[in-house]
Amino acid sequence: MEMSSCMSGFGGTVQGELSEGLARLKSEHPPLREKMDGMYSLTQKIDQGIDMEENFHELIIKVKEFKGELDPHSEREEGVLFPMMGAYIGTTSGPIAVMEYEHDQAKSKIGAFLDQAKVGESTTDEKKKLAELVQNAYFILTDHFNKEENVLFPMAERMLSDVEKADLLQKIKEI
8 A cells, every 4th residue: 555645745854946936935934044043142151141131131132133024024914814824724733723823922922021121120030031032932833834845835835826926926926
């Protein structure tokens, strides 16, 4: 009984080329990851109590910069890609619902950090707890990007028509 060929439709083992729009979304991940790594490194220093004020201040700056890049990336996915895929697989459960939930969770943690983090106004313990919000967002987004790159984007590549892929590219260029 040959079963392996059945799996190729569900994510398979073959990683093909991504169309320009999907490749563009994927190409936004490395610079975001680099910023996330820098933030995570600062959170570890804060957790260890190293140069607390200086590192906390730097973390606030880095999180604001990161959010400025993450927001348009998320909008391109949530506003364009997810609805296009949702027309085929739905949005209330399954992969799209999971992706949107993870976006919400990460943005919520980043937002809570920025709302509560005020330079010079927090105790050491408060700074550590606030830095933990950024760490949690880091873990969520690291896993999330991997899912998009290894499952969601290849799924979209197979699912969307050439016309839809062209439409995707045009719409994400506008955001």
